Amino acid sequence: MSHEPTTAKQPSHAGEGHLVENVVVFVVIFGAFLLGIYLLNWLTLETVWPMAAIVVISFLAFFIPQGILGRSDTGYNLAEGKQTDEKSTSAAVGS
Template identity: 90%
Template structure:
């Protein structure tokens, strides 16, 4: 019976029920963005470290939301038009 009730339910928004996590991630990534802009003050042709720090911060700003928190494992299936639930996770046992 409970399975039938869940089948009728509409899928929820990806961020629904995760307000605190969404706010924390936004603050961290926006802080990294502001830090990158601040590091541009020291960027000259003689100093290399500000550009290296900006590259690392930029990588983390894209990698953390997309690769760790995002849906990077289901992107291929979603691009093909499949639902995300069809792909088994690595811990799933199929028989």
């Protein structure tokens, strides 16, 4: 028997090794945030389009990082400590 310690690969942190992608996503989402603030200049009780644009931009600013770029479909497995690239349809529910 060997008494050498086994070296298990440590799980990588979220976004580790994806600097360019992280910077691009940050710039796009931050730009959407600044655009939303800028649209507040035209927001009055008579005009509806600035608020509609702000709602759409806000939805995209949350949906893109969390639902498309994130790992929302593997969150259940990661919470249990399972390292997997396999994507399930939903948390703990199989069809």
